[in-house]
Amino acid sequence: MPIVVTLTPNPAVDISTSVDRVEPVRKLRCSGESRDPGGGGINVARVASRLGARAIAIYPAGGFTGQRLESLVQGEGVESLVVPIQGETREDLTVLDETTHEEYRFVLPGPHLRDVEWMACLKVLAEMELKPDFICASGSLPPGAPEDFYARVAEIAEIRGVRFALDTSGPALKAALRDRVHLIKPNLAELRELVAGALDEDRSLIGACRALIAQGRTEVVALTLGAQGALLVVADAAWRARPLPIRPLSTVGAGDSFLGAMVWALASKLRLEEAFRYGAAAGAAALLAPGTDLCGAANVRRFLPQIEIERIDEPSVAA
Ligand SMILES: Nc1ncnc2c1ncn2[C@@H]1O[C@H](COP(=O)(O)OP(=O)(O)OP(=O)(O)O)[C@@H](O)[C@H]1O
Ligand SMILES: [Mg+2]
Structure with a gap:
């Protein structure tokens, strides 16, 4: 059984619910509620565990919400290594507007970590x-x-x-790439924060990923493009995964599902392309999971053979 360890410095209990229509002032009476353990690393651990890894999540937790988080993580079959903190773990809220079928995602900043607390996580x-x-x-x-x-x-x-994958954004991502990581999984907005210039077609996207690889910041870039699928870029090759035509029930958690499946596959020693296929299948499977729920293992396996991975031919540099 492969062992996947994740680190989530800012975890949350994710609450999801729905309402007929989101409007100001009026009381919005919500129907149903579900609570999932969340934060990127915890989600990756949940997906890796669903696919058969031994998943261990390291995260800080405090207060009542922290206790609840721990029991939710346990309920997912993920082992916890908890760093107790003074602050209260945050809750995030996802609300589905049943009229427009749009999701509203409210994300709180999270508790302040003291130096001893974030150092303890490391x-x-x-x-x-x-x-x-x-x-x-x-x-x-x-x-x-x-x-x-x-x-x-x-x-x-x-x-x-140990190989290390990172999924974050903004200054945290930029600063992380001071040291080389094995894999990053930006989306388009996150890539734009790292690399200047026009990023529109495959060629410029691959070029931007290559620039990061050439600078020695990362070895692999899995660039996810939402409804446009994903690109996988290494120093000397690139692939595209076509998206499956699925009407999403919820797109929340697609990125985490993608990365969780890819990490599980790499930890299981599958080839990079094959891991990418798992990622794309999990991204698609996540669309069928309501609210903040992640991809189910059965759907990942069902979609796997349907994912087309195409090697992108590039003019060789020597030519
Ligand atoms: N609307 C969609 N239609 C088809 N596939 C999708 C859609 N949205 C997401 N996917 C699949 O899920 C993968 C990951 O989604 P996306 O690029 O939106 O990640 P993200 O921006 O990191 O998401 P998150 O909000 O979870 O952080 C995509 O590469 C694609 O394979
Ligand atoms: Mg993401």
């Missing part, structure tokens, strides 16, 4: 006895954590000799 990763097959860190940074938090994670992964 220490757990650095000192865990078990050697993971893959480390994945994902999500925003909470107030108090230094901008280079993920660069420190990359350093630990490097020292431990």
Whole structure:
């Protein structure tokens, strides 16, 4: 059983519900509610576990919501290595407007982490006895954590000799790439924050990913493009995964499902292209999961053979 360890510095309990129509002033009486453990790394661990990995999630937790988070994570079959904190773990809210079928996602900043608290998260990763097959860190940074938090994670992964995947955005992503990571999974907006210039067709997108690889920041870029599918770029090759024509029930969690499946596949020693296929199948499967729920393993396996991965021919540099 492959071992996947994830780190989530800013986890949350994700509440999802629906309402006939989102409007100001009027009381919006919601119907139904579900609570899922969330935050990027926890979601990746949930997906890896569903696909058959031993998944261990490292995260800070505090207060009543922190306790609830821990029991929700446990309920998913994911092992927790919790760093207790003084602050209260956050809750996020996703509301489906039943008239427009649009989802509104309210995301709170999260509790302030004290220096000893974020350092303790890194220490757990650095000192865990078990050697993971893959480390994945994902999500925003909470107030108090230094901008280079993920660069420190990359350093630990490097020292431990374990491949490291990162999914975050903005300054946290930029700062992380000071140290080389194995894989990043930006979406288009996140890539735009890293690389200047027009990014429209495959050629310029691949060029932008290559620039990051050439600078030694990452070895692999899995660029997800929502309804346009995804691109996989390494130094000397690139592939495209065509999206499946699915009418989404919810697109929330598609990115985390994509990465969770890819990480599971890489930890299972599957080839990179095959891992990419798993990612695309999981992204598609996530569209069938309501609210903040993630892809189901049965749907991932069902979609897998339907995913077309096409190698992109590029003019060779020497030619
Ligand atoms: N509307 C859609 N139609 C078809 N496939 C989709 C759609 N939305 C997402 N996907 C699939 O899921 C993958 C990941 O989605 P996306 O690029 O939206 O990730 P993201 O922006 O990181 O999402 P998140 O909001 O979860 O962070 C895509 O590469 C694609 O395979
Ligand atoms: Mg994302």
